[in-house]
Amino acid sequence: MQDIDLNEYNPSDSSTSKHLSCSHQLCESGPNCKSPKQQCPYNINYYMESTSSSGLLVEDMLNLASGSDNTSNTSVQAPVIIGCGMKQSGGYLDGVAPDGLLGLGPGEISVPSFLAKAGLVQNSFSMCFNEDDSGRIFFGDLGLATQQSTPFLPLDGTYKTYIVGVEACCIGNSCLKLTSFRALIDSGTSFTFLPDEVYEKIVKEFDRHVNATRSSFEGSPWKYCYKSSSQELPKVPSLTLKFPLNNSFVVHNPVFIINGNQGVDGFCLAIQPTGEDIGTIGQNYMTGYRMVFDRENLKLAWSRSDCQDLGDSKTMSLTSPPAGTPSNPLPTNEQQSTPGGRAVSPAVAGRAPAKPSAASTQLISSRFCLLRLLPELLLLLNIISAFKANTGVL
Known part of the structure; x- marks a missing residue:
């Protein structure tokens, strides 16, 4: 990471930055400030033990x-609120989110909510992770007419994060009984976690189909790993998630390849048990897909993509704010109400699973992977001209 130019965001270097005062409607710490004119502080504690961020x-x-x-000359400025971190702890000190976190959750304080409320785009966005570790994010994207989809599910009666219902899991042509579960769709988690009972059924069926010898690799977090007898990866069975109305999601690459000096040393089925009743579909199982978070119609949609040509969507254009829209269309206090009163990323809002939270992406040995965190992949509407906060929280 020392070789990455983070181009850290500094409010004093921006002619458009404004510090929020304690009297601002979005300053939840306002009642504790000594003066209403004081700069508004924030403090966020994440599920990962001892991981926190505080600042202004x-x-x-x-x-x-x-x-x-056809609208290449269209550009707009959209106001957003960020947290500039001044003191970090836990995972942040170990390299998690080196250039910040981007809030993409359903709550009114997230970036997609700001853009949709301003009338700049439709209330939807898509993400695409490519195999070469690049990626795209498009605000206002509703995806393709041919895509598959499944509805979002409420958590504790509200849509506070992106949860879907998986009806069954299949290994190859074998669909397993009693493998239904709810899953958090979390781009900020590098890998995938499943409820214990579902995990056990999947890994055992996968092991039964694999024509390779079980092995272990130092530093690997995965239990089901295999030795490769050649320099190439042997054929592995497919993993498919079944959704309502005959919609299915075939995981593009369910394994993590272990490379050695002479080529492929082996591979691991890249899922872990979570110990919770809600699983997490992480970035590794989204690779090769255009994932559409259609907040307007409360559904998740997907279609295969190489993440390069995404200009064929239903709606990709930016619009000027409609007449009568304030120049700074930030949400009101009422719209900002969130459980616990904390503006956090979707994976750490409410009762999301503790182990694979977005703000606390699992730290895997650098021998096996480079955590491809969302902020490093962003190309906002394919052309990014934005700030990168070294330790900020959006």
Whole structure:
């Protein structure tokens, strides 16, 4: 990470930045401030043990350009609120989210909510992770007419995060009984976690289909690993998630390859048990797909993609704010109400699973992977002109 130019965001270097005062409607720490004119502080504690971020809230402008060819000259400025971290602990000190976190959750304080409320885009966005570790995010994208989809499910009666219901899991052509579960769709988690009972059924069926010898690799977090007898990866069975109305999601690459000096040393089935009743579909199982978070219609949609040509979506254009919209259309206090009163990323809101939270992405040995965290992959509407906060929280 020392070789990465993070281009850290500094409010004093931005002509459009504004510090939020304690009297601001979004300053939840306001009642504890000594003066209403004092800069608004924030403090977020994440599920990962001893991981926290604290600092000051800042408002600035996000510069967006259209990803559609026929509106290539369209650009707008969208106001967002970020947290500029001044003191970090836990995972942050170990390299998690080196250039910050981007809030993409359903709550009104997230970036997609700001953009949709301003009338700039439709209330939806898509993400695409490619095999070469690159990625795309498009705000306002509703995806393709041919895509598959499944509805989001409420958690404790509200849509506070992106949860879907998996009806069954299949290994190859064998669909397993009693493998239904709820899953959090979390781009901020590098790998995938399943409830214990579902995990045990899947790994045992996978092991039964694999024509390779069980092995172990130092530093690997996965239990079901296999030795490769050649320099190439042997054929592995497919893993498919079944959803209502005959929709299915075939995981593009269910294994993590272990490379050695002479080529492929082996591979591991890249899932872990979570110990919770809600699983987490992480970035590794989203790879090769265009994942559409359609907040307007409360559904998740997907279609295969190489993440390069995403200009064929239903809606990709930016629009100017409608007449009568305030120049700074930030949500009101009422719209900002969230459980616990904390503006956090979707995976750590409410009762999301503790182990694989977005803010506390699992730290895997660097021998096996480079955590491909969301902020390092962002190309906002394919052309990014935005700030990168070294330790900020959006």
